[in-house]
Amino acid sequence: MRTELVSEPGDPARPNEDFAGVGLPASGQGGALVVLDGVTPPRGETGCLHSVHWFTARLGGALTELTVSLPDVPLSEALARAISRTADAHRETCDLSHPRTPQATVVLARWSARSVEYLILSDSTLLAESPDGTVTPYLDDRLSRLPRASLATDAVIDAHVRNKEGGFFTAAADPSVAARAVTGVLPRAEVRTLTALTDGATRWVEKFREGDWADCFTFVRKEGARALVDRVRELELADARERTYLRRGKTHDDATVVHVEL
Template identity: 85%
Template structure:
């Protein structure tokens, strides 16, 4: 088994709001990966005393522990427990009902000798390579399917779209959101390798159209996780003035790639 991780902030002067980990149980049987992309809030109140990196570190740490130490607990249940634990850590000091309370997208994968389980919530991605080289993306595409007009302002998103029926969901303070995640399981023999990417890394496919998911996976497998981040940074810099691809998006976003060859 081989694992590789690259994570880089969008701006060197700002903390990285992503979280990534790979957990390997002491038994040597199986493992798990966790990737979170903290949601950068707009300027203004969030109802919370804590930063997004504080939240992703807390939630990511809890998920790493739970996915490894409780292998028989489904991933959605592990996410629910981790959210409840994280919420409890700041419920007495913060307004967790605020729509901009710290939150994150989630990718989880856990493998054993028998199966590979996965969970995806919001717009990060999990790529799975089969033994014949076929690459299958596992995505939660609810955000990408929303009408652009519904995302026109932060106020509109908070009132009608974020963590609302007919909108999209992120991991914030409500443990029940775990039931909204895209989940599933594959037979272990059907999986050769995995790659989990935050949307700062999926820009190579989704914004810059440099290739499809299979091309993206091949790049990571052959050149490494950092190579994909470097390619994205070069594309972002080249588009900084024309914004032909980035549009309203920020020039550089936190980018994380975790690769696991099983």
């Protein structure tokens, strides 16, 4: 097995709110990857004393442990347990019911000799390559399918679509959200390589239209994860003035790529 991991903050002066990890059990059989993208809140109250990167570090650490140490527990249950553990770490000091309590998108994958399990919550992405070279994207596209009007302001998002039925879901303080994730199990023989990306890296496909998901996977395999992030940064800088592609989005976002050849 070969792994490559790159995670870079959008602004070097600010902490990276992404988390990435690969866990390998002591037996040497199987493994798991964890990728989180912390949700940067707008200015104002969040009800929490802690930062987003504190939250993603806690949640990511718990997920890395649980996905490896409890191989028979489904990924959705591992996520629910990790959310509960993280919530317990600041329940006494923070208002975890606040809609802007620290939260994150999630990609999990776990492989054994028999199967590859996956879980996606919100707008990060998992790509799986089969032995014949076919690349399949696994996505939670609920956020992208929402009408623009429902995302008009932060207040509208908080009141009507964030972690609401008919909206989109992120990992925050409610463990029941784990049941809302996109999940599945693939035969191990049908998966040769996995690539997980936060939306700062998927800008290559989704904002700048450099290629489709198969092209993105091929770029990472041939040029490397670092090269993909570097190319995204070049595209961001080139569009910073005209904002043809970036529009009202932030110029740079935290970007993470984890590439695993099983």
